[in-house]
Amino acid sequence: MRKAVIIGAGMTPVGEHWKLSLRDLAVEALLKAMEDAGVDKVDSLYVGNMVSGPFVEQENLGALIADWAGLGNIPAVKIEAACASGGAAVQEGVKAVLSGLEDVVAVVGVEKMTDAWPSDATRYLAYAADAEWELFHGASFVALNALIMRHYMKTYGYTEEDLALFAVNAHANGAKNPYAMFKRPIKVETVLKSPYIADPLKLFDASPVCDGAAAVIITTPEKAEELGVPKEKWVEVAGMARAIDTINLANREDLLTLKAAKIAAEKAYKMAGVEPKDIDFFEVHDAFTVMAALSLEALGVAKKGEGAKLAREGQIAIDADYPIQTMGGLKARGHPVGATGVYQTLEAVLQLRGEAPNQVPDAEVGLTQNIGGTGSNITVSIFRRV
């Protein structure tokens, strides 16, 4: 089978980009990634994006972005899997390369969220839930996660303080990332004192509404050699998989198991030939603090019900056994929804090249996990230093 390597990465800072449009952000990230790889053309483009239609009245992002980046008449499409759109777009790009149909593929994840009123943004994000049986009843995405959070705390005896530790860790790491939205460390009290947005979920348990774009260039090792890309820049895509679960939270077998993540992780570990203990860092989907805890459990890093214990025991920091959110995660780097999976990929690439601003010492293998919906559509990817 062919192998896939990432040879270029580029991004915009995450934030409130009032002067830049969706296309500006996407083109900037894409051109930076191509420059980083040293390529001036690609065979195809995959765009990870969740809700550009409602947010900026723009679909057909494949044509828009390829056109405005000057990529010529290549095939280009948008890939949508709710907040996991970015992770899914990367995986589709890798599949195109592995299939042999395309040799050099560009993937860009982009989302422009700050052009909408906040309550409309809340509505658009809830499009990832079940419109007829969740949003119909006034469920926001935050509210659905709050239902999970309360149930998690109640079932395993955790407090709001325990979960706040995930936010504290993310901000501590984000503080070192020049591309993060929030570059300030916070304390547990900061989280606890922030207002409830859906009890027991507080403002600082949640990732921000923001804008951003990230891009990567994928090819085969042979082609990378031919293109003259120095080996230090290669990062192998060692394993990847994804799975879905019920779209409606009420229909889950178990509210506290991210079954889709579990299934995807098992496949990805097998494909990469590694186990959780072999992974040097994890970029998990901490859109809400409870999701970080559940992710660690689904990925086999913690036993069921013990995800939050890892934070309490200090095992998730950069210098600990299971570093997570090395560049701030969704919480501090920011969560431009459809772009997030590509940011995670790019951050894994920087870690494995040894170029991360918050470097995990001697990182060899990293994992990214990108959640769409309340766990209904999840991607897991494993990357290895070449």
Next chain:
Amino acid sequence: MARPMQVSRYWRHFREKYRLIGGKCENGHVFFPHRGVCPVCGSKNVEEYEFSGRGKVLTWTIVRNPPSGFEYYKPYPLALVQLEEGPVVLAQLTDVDPEEIHEGMEVEVVTRKVREFEEDGIILYAYKFRPVLK
């Protein structure tokens, strides 16, 4: 907030939403909402099943930053209710002081207004749950 283009988008679910009608497959699995394929065993032999409307609060929250269209109602309690027949349903709680809500609270279904569009728009009704009247 834009009005729905088609009233039909909402009325096709009125029966399910007014009477809490879900499905039951040939193997006895009951589920809500109704669908043509049993989510448990995959059977396509499914008939309608009306739930009793009694259940318990599994988990709950208070929505303080609602999606557009629901601003008028904020803050409002939202819960996952486990019906006595087994399935879980997401719905708003009504006729209850937020202070009283707790896991395990016994509730029963009622029909209430869920949302009102603009002056000349439609009004949507559906199930909500209230504490069981003693």
